[in-house]
Amino acid sequence: xxxxxxxxxxxxxxxxxxxxxxxxxxxxxxxxxxxxxxxxxxxxxxxxxxxxxxxxxxxxxxxxxxxxxxxxxxxxxxxxxxxxxxxxxxxxxxxxxxxxxxxxxxxxxxxxxxxxxxxxxxxxxxxxxxxxxxxxxxxxxxxxxxxxxxxxxxxxxxxxxxxxxxxxxxxxxxxxxxxxxxxxxxxxxxxxxxxxxxxxxxxxxxxxxxxxxxxxxxxxxxxxxxxxxxxxxxxxxxxxxxxxxxxxxxxxxxxxxxxxxxxxxxxxxxxxxxxxxxxxxxxxxxxxxxxxxxxxxxxxxxxxxxxxxxxxxxxxxxxxxxxxxxxxxxxxxxxxxxxxxxxxxxxxxxxx
Ligand code: PHE
Numbered sequence: 001x002x003x004x005x006x007x008x009x010x011x012x013x014x015x016x017x018x019x020x021x022x023x024x025x026x027x028x029x030x031x032x033x034x035x036x037x038x039x040x041x042x043x044x045x046x047x048x049x050x051x052x053x054x055x056x057x058x059x060x061x062x063x064x065x066x067x068x069x070x071x072x073x074x075x076x077x078x079x080x081x082x083x084x085x086x087x088x089x090x091x092x093x094x095x096x097x098x099x100x101x102x103x104x105x106x107x108x109x110x111x112x113x114x115x116x117x118x119x120x121x122x123x124x125x126x127x128x129x130x131x132x133x134x135x136x137x138x139x140x141x142x143x144x145x146x147x148x149x150x151x152x153x154x155x156x157x158x159x160x161x162x163x164x165x166x167x168x169x170x171x172x173x174x175x176x177x178x179x180x181x182x183x184x185x186x187x188x189x190x191x192x193x194x195x196x197x198x199x200x201x202x203x204x205x206x207x208x209x210x211x212x213x214x215x216x217x218x219x220x221x222x223x224x225x226x227x228x229x230x231x232x233x234x235x236x237x238x239x240x241x242x243x244x245x246x247x248x249x250x251x252x253x254x255x256x257x258x259x260x261x262x263x264x265x266x267x268x269x270x271x272x273x274x275x276x277x278x279x280x281x282x283x284x285x286x287x288x289x290x291x292x293x294x295x296x297x298x299x300x301x302x303x304x305x306x307x308x309x310x311x312x313x314x315x316x317x318x319x320x321x322x323x324x325x326x327x328x329x330x331x332x333x334x335x336x337x338x339x340x341x342x343x344x345x346x347x348x349x350x351x352x
Contacts, residue, residue, distance in 0.1 A: 256289025
């Protein structure tokens with residue numbers, strides 16, 4: 001058969017064969033059949049050695065041309081297969097971007113956390129530092145440095161969880177008063193608040209074995225009870241409303257002298273009397289007083305030169321008042337139905 005004819009046949013045959021190819025593997029086989037060592041194209045040169053130089057040259061050129069063409073055809077097929085595969089995947093993995101997305105559920109700040117942030121905002125704006133202290137505390141910081149020596153009856157009222165003779169779970173954030181005075185080695189004026197958790201052996205609708213307090217301590221020259229009253233009045237108005245009034249009742253705490261208990265006008269009835277305030281018009285909000293000279297002295301401050309005031313209030317009480325929460329335990333049981341009520345409009349605006 002004439003070489004040209006052979007070449008034409010090869011091309012026709014390849015063309016037909018490629019049409020039937022659907023998979024990569026089949027294409028590999030076709031490629032081997034034509035371009036492999038014993039492939040149809042190579043075979044054309046089988047009797048090369050019997051030819052003259054001229055003929056060799058001519059045949060060589062023809063075969064090279066054919067090789068290029070066959071390669072080109074196979075490459076083209078390869079490209080087609082790849083395009084088809086891509087199309088198939090695009091179709092299969094198509095995403096319907098017109099589908100409405102799933103709503104992301106937004107959490108809300110815990111009422112307890114919100115109270116802390118509001119309290120901090122107020123006192124920071126008045127120039128106070130926010131400090132922290134450990135919940136596992138020493139008897140020394142929680143009691144002795146606060147003028148509550150061993151055997152003092154005030155320890156009973158606080159139902160302490162003791163770890164051993166020296167360590168306990170703090171029953172009051174007042175421990176941070178002792179810490180702050182000691183830590184201030186330069187003995188400069190102090191303005192601090194400390195929000196945090198405290199622990200007592202108590203558990204009913206208005207008491208939890210764990211609850212929150214915020215302590216405040218100011219130590220400076222010429223601090224008087226009037227400063228305390230002014231500060232707490234502003235605080236009460238900020239937390240419970242502009243019309244809130246404050247009254248001081250004499251009280252006792254070992255670490256303050258004089259000591260007061262601070263009531264605020266009932267935010268529910270405005271002071272007229274209602275079930276919440278037990279018809280008195282007043283609600284007890286916090287304990288406070290002028291820092292006891294012994295406490296100043298133990299903190300390294302000369303009570304002849306320095307005076308100060310301190311106050312402590314229950315964060316849970318504040319939260320319960322502010323959000324009308326009937327049971328303190330709601331604050332600690334993480335019931336999502338309870339917590340969801342606290343996603344406020346203004347908070348929704350916070351997340352853009
Ligand atoms: N630590 C006191 C309590 O837990 C509250 C208090 C703090 C009173 C500071 C006076 C001064 O009851």
